[in-house]
Amino acid sequence: METIVGKQSIQFQKAPHIVSAASIVGKKEGEGPLGKLFDRVEEDPMLGQDTWEEAESALQKQAAMLAVEKAGPGCSPVRYLFAGDLLGQLIATSFGLMDLQIPLFGLYGACSTIGEALMLAAMTVQGGYSESVMALTSSHFGSAEKQFRFPLEYGGQRPLAATWTVTGSGAFVLAPTGGKARISGATPGKVVDYGVKDSLNMGACMAPAACDTICSHLEDFGRKPSDYDAVITGDLGSVGQAILIDLARERGYDLSGRHLDCGMLIYDAQAQDTHAGGSGCGCSAVTLAAHILPKIEAGQWKRVLFVPTGALLSTVSFNEGQSVPGIAHALVIEHC
């Protein structure tokens, strides 16, 4: 069994285990279909802080500390952090994790960051560079709107293709043993650009990247969608899902019966007025922690392809008329 698989994938011979997971979310997420599954629902969107950014930092810190607590005293201390967020220069992460005094690898892959973080965390554990590491990401509706869009007070109309940034942070402790789920493979993604320029239709921007990574993964491993109990993207939303299924069909893969999307799972789009679904670095992280992982741990799902997706834009590139390229990172998560 080779570590290097196909053009761009990795097979973990000693698959690192996900020892614990923690999810902290905001009020709206707590009112959604997964509400009861999250570890903690914060009623105050400011988390007692002065700014949205500090609130997001507080979410990360809480999630990190809870994941350590849930890993228990039997787990060796977390040696390295792999973390990121959506904000320019990752301030939610830098300020949120500072007090932990653990070396930090700052990551940015837009909303796909938890995929990148889990992948590097798993590579670090199998590589013997650390007994125990943590992967975590966050997003916050207030800080993301401020960073990318309009002042909340402006009350801008949102098109139906728009998604709603999840307020939440998900954290995971990985180690060589422990827990009932493991990361057995990974396919890091390429930047894929179909030239879409609508930053309020991120599903369309990201679907080609999701398709590229999923199809590359299936080709590298010689698998088909039915080899997975579910193929779960990060935050394509309903608009992106339709595009992904079409694009994958063109490459010979039928995802229609297997595909789920964290952005579609986390909100009741009709009742909660979230349009195409949820998004943000926190979306796939908290959905993995609260919904996907427990199903895998219980053996209800034996093997899942988890594919967080990211839209690679900034207000600078967008205002300069650039397109919005996408990226997606795929992880094989198995019951054990």
Next chain:
Amino acid sequence: METIVGKQSIQFQKAPHIVSAASIVGKKEGEGPLGKLFDRVEEDPMLGQDTWEEAESALQKQAAMLAVEKAGPGCSPVRYLFAGDLLGQLIATSFGLMDLQIPLFGLYGACSTIGEALMLAAMTVQGGYSESVMALTSSHFGSAEKQFRFPLEYGGQRPLAATWTVTGSGAFVLAPTGGKARISGATPGKVVDYGVKDSLNMGACMAPAACDTICSHLEDFGRKPSDYDAVITGDLGSVGQAILIDLARERGYDLSGRHLDCGMLIYDAQAQDTHAGGSGCGCSAVTLAAHILPKIEAGQWKRVLFVPTGALLSTVSFNEGQSVPGIAHALVIEHC
């Protein structure tokens, strides 16, 4: 010999080699003391593009392609990219490396990013996840001033503690064998905050982090500064250097005879009016590629501690009155 060393360090048993390096810089850097050492000096700050950001993307793409060319046909194709820049949401990287169609791990550690990139690249190669990988970063004076400070047209006065963002990109190909330099150890850094709030005195913001990483490194490996031919930080500049030497002395280490700083090497501060020195993700990357690595390859330096430094701020955190924490990542680079 253990992989895990001390509290936060890594010893590479099969030290990955730096097979090739490329450096592309702007006109000002070409006129500095290291001018003749860079692979290419671009006279046009726009590199024929329409925006500073596109110009920076062009720098990255050129550096990446040149590093591959210099690695030669004997080196296996680059399987993964580890890259980042200073801009919000890493647009210089996403747009610059898109055409290469190689899976990308987007990284952010402010000006310390090349340290983070080389570290993860080395961990990936020794871990057997890839034969050949690339680490690269960039910065651009125009895009950085636009991102962090004032419009260039405003002509704001710069305090003497300020540094000058380097226009340049440095790229490195790593593989299990080849070349005459290797990465034998690494100490990833923690976020360190001394509460400094002056974003125009980044040397003071970063010096405590540099001190923390260097001292932790020396403690983890049981070494002293004289075990290295040079201890080279990224972009502390003259102000940060004085602080680092003072802080390290308090922890029992005398760095005064061994310390160099890429930001002080790249410009003639007096003649080029750059005040405290150079800075930016590109600063330590191009100085490593053009100046440090050739000395190691020639055996003039046997062992160097390379410590890129980063100031973790954004305009958002700064405008909200937050301090500017620092981070520094250390790499042991040896002649072989």
